[in-house]
Amino acid sequence: MRLTLPFAPEKATKCNCSICRRIGGVWAYYEFGTVNVEGHPEHTAEYIWGDKTLRNLRCAHCGCSTHWEPLEPEAGARHGVNLNNFDPRLLEGVQVRRFDGADSWTYLD
Template identity: 25%
Template sequence: MKYRGSCHCGNVAYEAEGEIKSAMACNCSICQRKGSLLWFIPRPQLKLQTPDENAATYEFNKHLIKHRFCKVCGIHPYAEAVGPDGQPMAAVNVRCLEGIDLEKVPVTHYDGRSR
């Protein structure tokens, strides 16, 4: 299935393809503050609909994840990294997808604070 997603103002927009079986809520220092629910997909399944330069990048700690956010409204619609299998992956913020009933998405909690 294809989903459309964006930041609040629409300056960063994308399509994500796949099946949302669950989302992850992480309690690390950034995810806890953002409150995002993450759905992991191979990076090629995330297609930007706006120029890449519309999103700024924030990295911290080990600099393994590129947290992408809108330069205008500040919303974090996705992140990019390399998965455990060595392939590029995207962490899509399910809260930024159109037409999603969040109550129906199973959420797994991840203790990123302890990592």
């Protein structure tokens, strides 16, 4: 499976909700359909939870969490890509904001 970003992100989010905390993801957001995802769905496994609006995807071979996407994309929908799957140098120029998805649902910075 391979993800190709349409452009390098300037900002990303690190969330502390129950799933993001376990995954350890650093999420960059893109308009749905602009990230090229090769090998999906045949090489991915999904996890759907909570309000059942998003599917969290991981590589079916290595188990790494790769991205999330809306179950029913609408105009303006976006998906999140886990930047930890890319060369660490990509994160050097990215402002990573901390988000309290576990409690207040607000940014902590």
